[in-house]
Amino acid sequence: MRFKASMHNVNTFTKLTASLNSLGPLAWVKLSEEQVCFTIIPEQGTQVWAVLQIDSIFESISVQSAANNVINLEVPLTSLNRALKSAANATSAQIRLTKKDNLPVLALTIVTTTSSNSYSAIPTTSANNDDGFDPSFENELGGNRETIITQEIPVKVLPPDAVANLHEPKTREADVHIILPPLMQLKSISDRFTKIALGDSKSGSAWSTARTRLELAANMHGCLKMSIKTDAMNISSVWTDLSNPELDPNQVEGGEYGIAGHPSEAMKLLGTADGRSEEGWSKVRIDGRDWGKVMSVGRLGGRVIACFCNDHALILYVYLPNESSENDSVLTYYISSYSA
Template identity: 80%
Template sequence: MRFKASIQNITTFTKLTASLNSLGPLAWVKLSDDQVCFTIIPEQGTQVWAALSIDTIFETYTVQSAANNVINLEVPLGPLNRALKSALNATSAQIRLTKKDSMPLLALTIVTTSSSNSYSAFPTGASNDGGLDAPFDDSFGGGNRETIITQEVPVRVLAPDTVAGLHEPQCREPDVHIILPPLLQLKSISDRFTKLALAGARSGPGSTASRTRLEMAANMHGCLKMSIKTDAMSISSVWTDLSNPELDPGQVAGGEIGISEHPSTRMKLLGSADGRSEEGWASVRIDGRDWGKVMSVGRLGGRVIACFCHEHALILYVYLPSDNGEDESVLTVRDLALAFLITPLNN
């Protein structure tokens, strides 16, 4: 079993692990020849299914195993994120699967250069020995020094049988799909709504809704609505002039005919662009604080498409920024980085 890769995009990798860590402490990481997959399936809350192409994060990449060159790991996201933070200013970084005292580890080797004679302090991550292995190399002239640091993150190797039953859940075709406004803007407003709802519900034990019901709704005319209703208050915010991306005939069963019969096509015949019509809306009720955690993925940038299955599920598809000229008006799975399945609350 062998895994070794050089990291070409430390910033994206660090932001990704920080976002995932807000939703769960452990991730199932699946390494294969063409993808790196991060999966979080908490007992309660949002599921994450992230599938990244190799060149999104890595430059050189090698994975070998007796199980068709697939390695499954259980990785603690907090220690991994702290280790990656120490590499943000590195000139190069490599990650590999190794062992220490029979314990499997992800070893992150970081190379930095400095023109000063002073030592730099780096976070120790989760390694047992402080995470530092930093010999100095004076091969650079003119006072430049190369520092090599190794951060070690304990992991657990998962047998193929352990993860064989884990599959991305299947949902019915969405009634509405819409490109969301900036997630940090959504997070700010939803956090404010949640705090107001909790403050208004603290009238006595048992009366507060520990899971604040935030209602999200959208239509096929570029409108998004976020609202909270309690016995004491009712507030909402509405966005208009958002984009509803077109479906790609090549990725819809039945092609053009399938699109003509798609639920979102029927929903487009209802409602209006000013958001005032009560028709044509698909909505779900979700936990406000869980939604706030999901919004942390906004640090990655890129576009986010929300797919509403009316009163059934809300799925967010997060696309990393791309320089390939991809048409953002078309809903496609190309360049998809993460998929969030947000658990709806019962009425």
């Protein structure tokens, strides 16, 4: 079993692991020479299924195993993210699967270059100096110094049968699909709503959990609504002029005929573009604090399509920008809706 890769986009990898770490401490990482997949399945909260194209984070990769050259690992995200942060200013970085004390680890080797000229503050002397100082001594100590650091992340190698039954959740066809505004903007507003609703309540109580439930709704006319209700208040924000992307016949069962009978086509006949009509909305109820953690992926940029299954689930498709590949890296978030 062998895995080794050279990284060229440490910043993106660091932001990604930080975002995933907010949703769960452990990730199932599936390594192959075609893709790297991260999956978070917490006991409660949002599931994440991320498919990253190799060139989005790696310059080169080698994966060898008896299981069709696929390696499955259980990786502690806090440790991985901490190691990646130390590579922020690296001139090069490599990661490989190895062993320490007969236990598997991911070894992140970082090469940094620093200036070793400790005499830079000393004024240059003339060639005819009388104080015995040789200017060539400074030049010999000057220049750059290369430092190599290795960070080790303990991991667990998972046999193929341990992950064979793990699959993405199945959901019904979405009633509404819409491109979201910038996620950090949504996060700012949802965090404010949640803070107002909580007031000075005790975090973690059943009462406070109920009060942090946001209602998200969208229609097929470019409108998105976020609101929160308690006995004492009812506040909401509405976005208009957003885009509802057209369905791809190649991605819908039945092609063009499938699109004609798709629930979203019926929703186009309802509602209005100003968001004032009560018809044509598909809504979900989600935990505000969990939603704030999901929104942290906005630091990576990229386009986000939200698919609303009324009163059932919200699925987010986060497409990471990648100019070097025709295929997109996609993070898929599955968020279950609370009952009314």
